Amino acid sequence: MTTLPEAVAQMIVVITNFAHLTDELGEWVTGTVAGTDGTGLYPFTQPDGTVIKVPSPLKMLSMIGGKYEGLIAAQAAQQQAVNNQLATFDGSVNQVKAWLSGPASGGLFGNGLYPITLSTGTTVNIPSPARLAADRQTVAAIVGSGSLIALVEDRTYATYADLIAAPVPANGKWALVHSDADYGRNGYWLVEAGFWVMKVSLASEALLTALGDNLRGLVRTQNIGRQAEPSKVGSGVTSPNLLLWNDSVQAGGKVTGVWLFAAATGTIRLQSYSKSGTTVTKKRTVYLNVTGTGYQLVPADMIVDAGDYIGLQGQGIITATSNTADAGGWWDILADLDTRTVGAPITTARLEAQLQISTVQQVVNAGAMLDMAAKVADLLTRASKAEAQLALLQGEITQTVGILRTPESGTGVSNSMFIWADQMAHDGYLNELRLFAVGTGTLRLARYSRIANEVTREQQVMIPITSTGLKTLTAADFGLFTLKAGEHIALYGPGVFTSKVETQAGLGWWAVNADANPRTVGAATTNIQLHVAFDVRQAIQTVTSDRILALEAQGADHEVRLATAEDIADKLFANDVQEVGRRVPPVDGSLVSDSHFIWNAPMRGNGTLTEVQIFVKEAGTFTLVRWSRVDNTVTRRDVRTFTLPAGSAVLTPGDFGGTMPFLAGEYVGLHGPFVSTPGAVDDGGWFNVVNGVDVRTIGAPVTSNRLEASFKFAQNYQVVTAERFRELEEAAGGGGSIDDGAVIPSREWLAPDAAERAAPLIGGRLHQRLHPVVGRRTLAMFDTLSNISNGDSNPALTEGPSLQAMIGASAVRITTTGGSEVSVAPDEAGQPVDVRGGQVRLFFRPVSTVFSSIAALTIELHSHGSPDAPTGNFHRLNPDVAPYDLRQRLTSQEGAGLWQSWGVSLNYFLPVGAGADLQNVRFAIFKVRSASGKSLSMEIGMIDFVPNLLKKAKAILSFDNGYLTHATYSAPQLIKRGFRGVFCLSQMTETHDVQNDKFCSVAQLRALNDLHGFQMASQAWVTEDKGFIDGLSENGRMAEMAKARNWMNAMGLTGGDHGSYFSAVDFRDLVAHNMFRSHFRSVRTFIQPIGTSGPCMSYGEMYPWGDPMRVRAVGATLVTDGSNGARLIAHAQQAVDCKGVAYFGFHNEQDVGSEHFNPYINAGFLQLLDWLDQHRDVIDVVTEDELHHYHLPLMAAA
Incomplete structure (x- = not known):
């Protein structure tokens, strides 16, 4: 029999656990005696969907003093039961009155709870209607947000006191606990910590079932086979058998899908097995249809049990690669036999498929949740303290990618995914996205990872744009969008955001198919600006223990030096x-x-x-x-x-x-x-x-x-300088100036301990000077307008004074306008020159926007006619290809750079008309054109010819940083073929000098240098960090490289006269140029291979070097896929065709045992060595030292 308080308690449980009833609760709590239809009854929807009507609190209050008939008129049976109970109802009337009229802050403990004595004598405490009304929004928020947590416990509570003494979750969360003590049958109690307790009768079983489903319904997934995207380079398997993975199912569930890269269409068999020892027994079979080739996610529905093993049969459809197998490998077994014996699994090939399994697990129980609550409370306290401490050590920066001004209206972009070439400097999150919308639609915001030229989409979110105009989007529009260091950000929105023909801020962008993944990218577009800006907030660890210790060491070391230096400096400033x-x-x-x-x-x-x-x-x-x-x-x-x-x-x-x-x-x-x-x-x-x-x-x-x-x-x-002192000394007639050969001290020279003093600054290039070029001939002089045909009347040419002039005190500058070609020819033809087999060099200096504006460029060689009236028969460089090669060598892409030479083999000059007589070339013409609507500016000096003194091609194999694995793997591969290589030693004070276990020791370097003829070239001394190098004074940079040179001399290592740029300190770092020019005869630079096939450069290197301060070595480890070997061999063949030099730069990705090992690069490295070994008749493997000291002088003498 259900009492009035129990009926109310049951009703309260129902309404407080179903979010859609919160409005019904509000109407009931505030209901009148008459109600909407005169009965005072209000509807409540039960869990099974039926509707009951319950009297409002005021209606019940009006009925307490007398009769109770008609209490619940909507359900006759329940009403009769209640009426029967009310016939025996006694002194609880006053309790019900107190409960119905009780204020929200009244009750036993001032919390709105009021006692009701049940017919069994048991007393429960339930909230008054006023308490419910006050908490209605809280209840609605908890239930409506889906944050209801239910815990089913196996414990029993003999009394109410035991129940409320039991541990409960944190305030604001619900718990369902179990009691046997009421009515001799199972019942349930609904508990909110510190709030209220009420009885739930078994009539609410539907509620309990729903709560139990919530506890059990946590889905977990398991993938068998590939844990990442299947490879698309595999071949269809030839075996007709079933391929069974050696990886068991962790928990019972079902296979929901098969992801594979299909080589063909057809039917595949999905089969599960139990396994005992080496015997597998077939359990279930499902056949699946593969309807397309390429990436396919084939739906499946097959029940599996914990411990099952699963396999696929699909000859010619499933693909495999030669990579190491996933997990424990796989077995090849007959598919139709019920039992099979398996042996050792196959691990030398990888099945390119993934089985996707979903399991439903009971992961929530009271003990686990209570333990977790305690742990979370402890972790929150500790995390709060740790976060506060870490926040003091971190700094937040904003990296802006894209346009650096307010986006503007322009042309709507095409149907492509646009990927910005600028990489994320640190991990972070997108804070703001700005664009100008010229249309409406859905944007796709994405992030991509990149390896070499392949980009892979890692995440994508959709953003609706419903109106046009300037937009500033935030996390409210795209959610939490995180990016990792090195990743690229991308945006898709055809016709929504805009572009303009102007120089793109940053490194440019790539356009790829938005629906394909992964994609290959080439050169970034820089002459069209996408009017989009991304502000990415990034947290950087500003304070680290290593940096603090380093600063302490530096501070202690510099304190004495600085005091001395400051005393001196104060007198000079x-x-x-x-x-x-x-x-x-x-x-x-x-x-x-x-x-x-x-x-x-x-x-x-x-x-x-x-x-x-x-x-x-x-x-x-x-x-x-x-x-x-x-x-x-x-x-x-x-x-x-x-x-x-x-x-x-x-x-x-x-x-x-x-x-x-x-x-x-x-x-x-x-x-x-x-x-x-x-x-x-x-x-x-x-x-x-x-x-x-x-x-x-x-x-x-x-x-x-x-x-x-x-x-x-x-x-x-600084008032006192060496130059000013000489001037004063000479003005005073004091017997001459300071000896020009005197040593100039630096701050490093002031160390108090003589053993720690660094070498003094030494000017000049000493013994590392280059040999003079033999047989050089001038084909055109452009130093003044008077030496140029019609120079005074050409509006694109100007002559002005220049402190950086190549010859004399002035320089001729070309300034292009629009898409018009500028042609520059000498004022007269010279004596005939035989240019066969050599190289032609252009001497120039970039001034502004050369990289982004140049559209065409060529050099023409003429043997007939005159510079004012050349014939139509000549040789020239391809005007569409030449700009790409020139861009790769510019000392400044958009601003003023250095005077430099651009050397190109005669092999790349193609005949026009009948061509020139290459044995009798008499003059050269230079032509350049900027893109339509753009302008560039450059100074030109001359065009000359240098004969090729090499009788066959040369290859140089260089290895960066001197990794230990170079000595244990790369060098032995060269030595066993009779080759010598070049080690470019870097950060010597941090690696080789202290015997770092990742780098070669001095003893190993000496052995390679002395016994095997390897050259030890130079890179960095203390660090490769651009900020550190550029932040030094001019004297500081000179001292930095002098220390490296002196250390190599002290260690007895030869070959350091040849240097290498490092990291971001490259040939475009004009601040550091003098440091390299003053210490090396030639400097190697690391070049990104162009394209995806064929030679890695448009034009290969020649010797003598076309530009000694910018000798191009192809980045041999930047081709990271299976084409590595073919690309490197094509580069070597390019040198054979020109009798030039193929210079290769390796890091340690080819070294077996290296932490960066890449099997494709290793295979390509060995393919290149074998090819060079097999083609000794046309190409020699040499060091740069050999070219300088042996090959060139010998041939020049000949």
């Missing part, structure tokens, strides 16, 4: 104030034009701007700019904007945005409504340029009017 512009307060005059004005007064030293005085003609906005200058090109480095009222203004740093530093040699500029007056100009005059442009070209300074503005700079610079 002086504080100074440099004034630019007016030396008296500015006065009123004429309003200047809307140009930006740059004062022709470079900073004498490093310093900061401390004061600006201006006469403001009318109120307005001013722009204050710091400019750097290279020749006649100025570049904005810092921009400050502020507004001023009319009249005289005196500004300090607080008025223009804080401290504004200036470096020696930089210039100050100003734009705004200020004035000029007639009269002699201040300083050296001024330049006016278009306002708001980052890079401008300036001409002669204006000296006709003075600008009414003045600037003061506080500077600290």
Whole structure:
């Protein structure tokens, strides 16, 4: 028999455990005596879907004082049962009254709980309607969010006191516990920690079943076979048998799918076995249809038990590769026999398929949850403390990928996935995505990993765009989107986001098929800007124990040195104030034009701007700019904007945005409504340029009017220098200058312990000088306009003074416009030159936007006609191929670089018409064209010819860093074939000098050097970090490399006259150029192979080197797939065709035993060595030292 409190308690349990009833609960709690239909009854939906009606609290309260008929009118049977119970109901009426009218904060413990005595004498405590009303939103939130946790315990509680004394989950979570003590039958109690307890009758069994399903319904998956994506390079298996994996099912469940790379279509058999010892017994069989080739996910539905083994039969459909098998390998058995005996599994081949198994496990029980709760509480406390400590050691940075300004409207992009070539510097998450939408649709935001030229999509999310215009998307739009260091970010949205024809910020982008994965990419596009920006927040571990210890060691080491150096330096430095512009307060005059004005007064030293005085003609906005200058090109480095009222203004740093530093040699500029007056100009005059442009070209300074503005700079610079001392000494007639051969000390020289003192700085290249080029002939001189045919009338050519001129004091500059070709020919033809078999070199200097703007380039060789009227018969470089090779060698891609030479074998010159007579070439013509709508600028010096003195090709095999595995694997492979190699030793003070166990010892290096003829070339001394190298002073960099050279000499290692760039310190690091130029006769650079097949370079290297400071070695370990050997051999064959030099650079991916071992690279390495061994008649394996000291001098003498 169900009592009134029990009926209410049952109803409360139902409504508080089903989220869709929270509105019904609200209507019931606040219901009136009459209700909506005059009965005071309100509906509640039960778990089975039926509806009962229950009187509102007010209705029940009105009935307590008298009769109880009609209490639950909607269900006659239940109503009759209640009426029968109420006939014997006694003093509990007052309890029910107290319960119905009890405030939310009343009750036994001030928590809204009120006692109800049941017919058995048992007392329960349940919340009043007011308490329920107060907590209705809390209950709805808990239930509606799906966070209901149910625990079924096997324990029993004899009394209510035992029950409430039992451990319960944290407040806000529900628990279901079990009791035998009520009515002699099973019952259930619903508990919320610190809140309330109520009885749930067995009529709520449906609720308990649902809760139990939630506990058991946690799905776990297991993959048998491939744990990653099946390979697409396998072949169909030839065996007609069943291939059974040696990997058992962990828990009972079902096979839901088979993922494979299908070689053909057809039917495959899926079969399970039990296994006892070496005997397997067939259990279940399912046949599956493979309807397509390539990647296929074939649905399956086969029950499996824990301990089962599963196999597939599919001759010619399932693929296999020669890789090591997954897990424990597999057996090949007859499919139709019920039992089979298996032996050792096959492990030398890998089945390219994955069996996907889903299992349902009972993972939740009371003991486990209580243990977990205790552990979580402990972990949360510890994690909170640890996170607080780590936060103090970490820093967050934002890496912006894509456009660096606000995205703009433009042309909607195509139906491709666009992948930005910039890699993530650190692990992080996408904070903000900005774009300009010109259409609506769904974006796909993705991240890709990359190995060599293959990119693989790792994650993809969809973002709906429902309107056009500028968009700023956040995690609210795309969720938590994390990226790992080295990954690339990508976006797909045809017709949604925009692009424009302009230089792409960063490294460019690739466009790939959005639905295919993985994909191969080539050269990144840089001449079209995608108007999208990604802000990626990244956490970096700023403070580490290694860095702290290193800083402590450096601090202790430098403390004494620094004190001595500071004493000396303080006597050499002086504080100074440099004034630019007016030396008296500015006065009123004429309003200047809307140009930006740059004062022709470079900073004498490093310093900061401390004061600006201006006469403001009318109120307005001013722009204050710091400019750097290279020749006649100025570049904005810092921009400050502020507004001023009319009249005289005196500004300090607080008025223009804080401290504004200036470096020696930089210039100050100003734009705004200020004035000029007639009269002699201040300083050296001024330049006016278009306002708001980052890079401008300036001409002669204006000296006709003075600008009414003045600037003061506080500077600290070295007054005493060697150059200034010589000037003073000579001016004083003191008997000559300091000996030019004297040693110049450096800070390293000041170490208090003589044993620790580094070698002094030594200038010049000493014995590492190159041999002079024999037989060199000039084919065209472009040093002045007078030496160029029609040079004075060609608008694309200008001649100006240049401190970096190749010849003399001026240089000729080409500036292209639009898509027009610029042709440069000498003023007259020379004597005939036989150019067969050699190389032609162009001497030039990039000035601006050469990499992104060049579209065509060629050199023509002429034997007939004249430079003003050449014939149609000549040889030339392919104008479409040549730009790709030139880009690879530029010392600056977009800005001003160094004078350099670009050498190309005559083999790559193709005849036009009847071609030139290559035995009698008399002049050369240079032609260049920029892309439509673009412009480039470069200076040109000359074109010459260098004969090839090599009688057959040469190959150089070089190995970076001197890894130990080079001595244990790579070197023995060379030695057994009679070859010698080149070791480029790096970070010598951290590796070989301290006998690091990952690198060769000095003894091993000496053995290879002395006994086997290996060359020991140079790379880095302390570190390969670009920030460290560039951050040193010029003297510091010279000392850094001098230490490496001196250490190699001290160790008796020969070959260090030849150097190598390292990491990001490459030939484009103009800051470090002098360090390499001063210590090496030639320097190797590491080149990324082009394309996906054939030779790794457009044009191979020749000897003498086309450019000794940029000798190109192909990155032999950058081809990471099965084409490695073929690509390297093609590069060697390219050298054979030209009688040139194939230079290879290896790291340690080819070394067996290396932590970076790659089987494809190892196979390619051995294929290359075997090919070189078999083709000794056309190519020799040599060292760079041999070329320099033996081959070239010998042949030159001959």
